[in-house]
Amino acid sequence: MTTNEPLQYTETEVRSYLPTGWALAGNPGGDWDAKKKVWKATVLDNVDFDWPVKVTADEMSKHGRLEALRLAMDRVFRERLG
Numbered sequence: 001m002t003t004n005e006p007l008q009y010t011e012t013e014v015r016s017y018l019p020t021g022w023a024l025a026g027n028p029g030g031d032w033d034a035k036k037k038v039w040k041a042t043v044l045d046n047v048d049f050d051w052p053v054k055v056t057a058d059e060m061s062k063h064g065r066l067e068a069l070r071l072a073m074d075r076v077f078r079e080r081l082g
Helices: 011-016 057-063 065-081
Strands: 023-025 031-033 038-044 050-056
Touching: 011 023, 011 065, 050 057, 050 065, 057 065
Parallel strands: none
Antiparallel strands: 023 038, 031 038, 038 050
16 A cells, blocks of 8 residues: 555454444544545544544554554543543
C-alpha cells in the first residue's frame, strides 16, 4: 500500500484493537479523507464518551498499516486515562 491509496480497515481489524468494553460509533470501518490523507473513526469508551481515532498516511508508511492502527488506539486510550 502506498500513501496515494486510500487507507482502509475492516470492522474486525478496528474492533481487535479496542479496549474491553469499548465500541465503535458511526461507520465501523472508519472513513478515509483523501485531501488530508488521514483515516478517521470514532470509538466510545466504557462510559459512552466518544473519542476520535486518526491514522495518517505517513504513520501507515512508517509503521505499517496494522501497527499504525494499534498506535492510534493506544494514543486514544492513554488520552482517556488522562
